[in-house]
Amino acid sequence: MIDIRCETLSNYTAIAEMNTLAFGQENEAKLVEKIRNSDRYISNLSLVAEVENVIVGHILFSYIDLVCEETLQVLGLAPLAVRPQFQRQGIGSALIKAGLEIAEAKEETIVIVLGHPHFYTRFGFQPSVVYEIESPFPVPEEFFMVKALQSYQKQYKGKVVYPAAFDEV
Numbered sequence: 001m002i003d004i005r006c007e008t009l010s011n012y013t014a015i016a017e018m019n020t021l022a023f024g025q026e027n028e029a030k031l032v033e034k035i036r037n038s039d040r041y042i043s044n045l046s047l048v049a050e051v052e053n054v055i056v057g058h059i060l061f062s063y064i065d066l067v068c069e070e071t072l073q074v075l076g077l078a079p080l081a082v083r084p085q086f087q088r089q090g091i092g093s094a095l096i097k098a099g100l101e102i103a104e105a106k107e108e109t110i111v112i113v114l115g116h117p118h119f120y121t122r123f124g125f126q127p128s129v130v131y132e133i134e135s136p137f138p139v140p141e142e143f144f145m146v147k148a149l150q151s152y153q154k155q156y157k158g159k160v161v162y163p164a165a166f167d168e169v
């Protein structure tokens with residue numbers, strides 16, 4: 001049985017260890033810490049997946065900027081990690097779905113992710129160019145994706161700018 005819930009302070013070490021294991025480097029664990037310490041952190045959108053009281057997955061959504069005529073805050077999904085022995089069992093998908101439901105309930109507008117289209121398109125993510133949203137990264141356009149939530153409105157177009165916390169990832 002997988003239990004998905006918000007992170008608590010006592011989970012921070014386990015979350016960092018899990019991110020380091022999943023990514024094979026410490027950058028993402030550091031990113032989580034930097035976001036937590038910034039004004040972009042959203043406590044009820046940092047979720048853990050637990051199996052028998054062990055943290056096996058973590059997802060973080062935080063505010064990033066979409067620069068239109070004005071600068072709007074939208075959700076960035078990063079990072080997402082599942083403990084290696086627990087991958088391909090639906091845990092990553094469950095974390096994404098839980099996060100998207102919370103984002104809908106909070107009446108957020110869009111979620112942005114840099115990731116593999118094979119994985120993210122199944123949750124309704126589409127290349128950002130479909131929404132006239134420009135990536136700050138020199139990546140093929142299908143890797144930079146947007147999921148429009150129910151509160152999405154057409155003026156949400158422009159260039160995405162990530163806060164400084166993301167500089168070293």
Ligand SMILES: CC(C)(COP(=O)(O)OP(=O)(O)OC[C@H]1O[C@@H](n2cnc3c(N)ncnc32)[C@H](O)[C@@H]1OP(=O)(O)O)[C@@H](O)C(=O)NCCC(=O)NCCS
Nearest residue numbers: 022023080081082087088089090091092093114115118119
């Ligand atoms: C990517 C990741 C979060 C997916 O979580 P998961 O619980 O394994 O995913 P699910 O079981 O819900 O879904 C399976 C899908 O995940 C993707 N996936 C699973 N393991 C993967 C891996 N090692 N590398 C790349 N993609 C992987 C595949 O698209 C797979 O779909 P498929 O079975 O149709 O090929 C997880 O594999 C992981 O933590 N990888 C290392 C960290 C990482 O690369 N994170 C990137 C997030 S942008």
